[in-house]
Amino acid sequence: MAESIEQDVSALSDSPPEGGQHPAAWPWGAPGGEPPQAGGGALEATALRGMESLRTGDPVLYDLLAREHSRQAETLTMVAASSIADPAVLACEATALINTTTEGYPGARFHAGCGVVDEVERIAIDRARQVFGARYANVQPHSGTSANQIVMFSLLRAGDTVMGLDLDAGGHLSHGSRASVSGRYFHAVGYGVNRAGRIDMDEVRRVAMEHRPRLLIAGASAYPRRIDFAAFRAIADEAGAWLLADISHIAGLVAAGEHPSPIDHAHFTTTSTYKQLCGPRGGLVLMGRDHDAPAPDGRGTLSSLVQRAAFPFFQGTPSLSSIAAKASALARVASPGFREVARRIVAGAGALAHELRERGYTLVSGGTDNHIVLVDLAPRGLTGVVAERALEECGIVVNKNRIPGDPRSALVTSGVRFGTNGLAVRGMGPEQMPRCADLVHAVLSAVRPVDDCTYRLDPGTVAQVRREVAAICARHPIPGYAVPAAPLPANAGRITAAPFLPFAVPAEPA
Numbered sequence: 178m179a180e181s182i183e184q185d186v187s188a189l190s191d192s193p194p195e196g197g198q199h200p201a202a203w204p205w206g207a208p209g210g211e212p213p214q215a216g217g218g219a220l221e222a223t224a225l226r227g228m229e230s231l232r233t234g235d236p237v238l239y240d241l242l243a244r245e246h247s248r249q250a251e252t253l254t255m256v257a258a259s260s261i262a263d264p265a266v267l268a269c270e271a272t273a274l275i276n277t278t279t280e281g282y283p284g285a286r287f288h289a290g291c292g293v294v295d296e297v298e299r300i301a302i303d304r305a306r307q308v309f310g311a312r313y314a315n316v317q318p319h320s321g322t323s324a325n326q327i328v329m330f331s332l333l334r335a336g337d338t339v340m341g342l343d344l345d346a347g348g349h350l351s352h353g354s355r356a357s358v359s360g361r362y363f364h365a366v367g368y369g370v371n372r373a374g375r376i377d378m379d380e381v382r383r384v385a386m387e388h389r390p391r392l393l394i395a396g397a398s399a400y401p402r403r404i405d406f407a408a409f410r411a412i413a414d415e416a417g418a419w420l421l422a423d424i425s426h427i428a429g430l431v432a433a434g435e436h437p438s439p440i441d442h443a444h445f446t447t448t449s450t451y452k453q454l455c456g457p458r459g460g461l462v463l464m465g466r467d468h469d470a471p472a473p474d475g476r477g478t479l480s481s482l483v484q485r486a487a488f489p490f491f492q493g494t495p496s497l498s499s500i501a502a503k504a505s506a507l508a509r510v511a512s513p514g515f516r517e518v519a520r521r522i523v524a525g526a527g528a529l530a531h532e533l534r535e536r537g538y539t540l541v542s543g544g545t546d547n548h549i550v551l552v553d554l555a556p557r558g559l560t561g562v563v564a565e566r567a568l569e570e571c572g573i574v575v576n577k578n579r580i581p582g583d584p585r586s587a588l589v590t591s592g593v594r595f596g597t598n599g600l601a602v603r604g605m606g607p608e609q610m611p612r613c614a615d616l617v618h619a620v621l622s623a624v625r626p627v628d629d630c631t632y633r634l635d636p637g638t639v640a641q642v643r644r645e646v647a648a649i650c651a652r653h654p655i656p657g658y659a660v661p662a663a664p665l666p667a668n669a670g671r672i673t674a675a676p677f678l679p680f681a682v683p684a685e686p687a
């Protein structure tokens with residue numbers, strides 16, 4: 178019995194990766210076709226009714242959502258791991274697709290009623306393949322972390338060696354940190370960066386040849402420089418490892434040709450979709466020329482291994498709303514307008530790096546090739562957490578980040594990480610960076626640390642920087658987002674108590 182279920186499951190999830198036969202529609206920036214039948218405006222009416230219902234029936238929650246909308250509109254967000262999703266992406270997450278339960282893949286589902294969502298998933302797959310020039314795409318991973326786990330757990334056995342960039346050199350928790358299942362279940366070894374803050378390929382090769390990992394991971398969360406995926410592949414081949422390229426942070430630059438693509442160098446490429454792809458929470462697994470290499474378990478190809486691994490091995494039902502949102506985001510990434518955004522991301526980061534250096538800041542690796550500017554605050558006698566908090570008080574949102582060799586914990590740190598994704602979406606590029614750097618510098622030169630985590634900052638500086646931030650935000654509103662009517666109250670984000678059950682229980686009908 179159990180065995181036959183297992184066979185049924187694998188028959189479904191062994192279905193060959195689909196895509197290709199459905200010409201992807203490129204709605205933005207492509208010559209216009211016929212607009213689809215609008216379904217009588219049912220989507221719009223339902224969405225509006227939902228907002229209205231929330232506002233009147235659950236004002237506490239509605240207020241929080243509205244405050245978050247305002248906070249984003251009225252702050253300069255430079256969190257490198259974030260971006261801004263278009264309202265079309267938001268809309269995909271809020272339709273009746275949320276009610277559709279299924280398992281499996283398009284054309285091979287465990288449930289009826291999937292004709293429409295099959296088309297949605299096929300479009301997402303086609304777009305992912307086209308945007309990245311990939312031969313295979315799996316759009317079901319619930320996150321970038323899940324995408325990594327899908328690859329790692331399908332390919333490896335407990336105790337196998339994986340090799341990734343050390344956490345404090347800019348690596349990611351899911352690449353073998355002891356704090357994550359990836360480092361608990363596998364034997365993890367790491368490589369770092371050299372004194373210049375760069376990944377040293379000779380060091381990567383030395384560690385790989387010494388430890389002979391089964392999986393070599395190239396990819397980072399806080400690495401401001403270009404990654405040489407071709408060199409990583411040469412080392413993987415020499416050491417007998419598979420190569421996983423995790424482009425979560427740079428996927429938009431890769432798609433736009435602003436960073437070399439790993440697709441045909443790596444056996445597997447993973448990404449989260451909410452960072453540079455300006456999409457929903459979620460992940461992708463992509464494969465290039467090695468998609469049809471044999472799987473190590475002798476059952477089919479590497480892509481069929483991933484197909485089985487996403488479902489049923491690692492995940493259950495896919496989030497069809499998120500898959501629709503990924504499809505929508507990917508269409509924008511394919512448009513000429515996005516290439517412009519990607520260029521602005523890189524040029525803006527380069528300009529920000531230059532302006533901060535001019536004002537005396539020390540940058541890890543001395544500068545940037547991508548969207549990240551990582552500042553070492555130790556020479557200024559500040560911790561990352563003090564800088565993060567002081568900047569936030571003034572309307573500038575960044576994140577504290579460990580730097581290579583950081584003696585401080587992840588909750589304190591010696592660095593802050595700036596990123597330009599969100600600013601670029603708001604139309605800000607190199608021209609705006611001198612002003613942004615001035616504001617950052619105004620805060621960081623006025624802040625007086627009391628201890629590692631607390632500080633004093635004179636209210637005059639706070640008021641003045643907040644005013645200037647508000648003016649910049651007003652000049653660069655978030656495209657497509659309604660501007661909040663009233664400014665954010667000073668206590669925004671400091672919600673104290675909220676009633677637990679805001680809805681009145683409906684009376685039983687008599």
Ligand SMILES: *Cc1c(COP(=O)(O)O)cnc(C)c1O
Pocket residue numbers: 258319320321322323348349351396397398423424425426449450459460
């Ligand atoms: C952000 C990130 C992830 C994790 O993505 P989630 O979707 O947040 O799970 C994985 N790898 C790298 C390199 C990242 O930067």
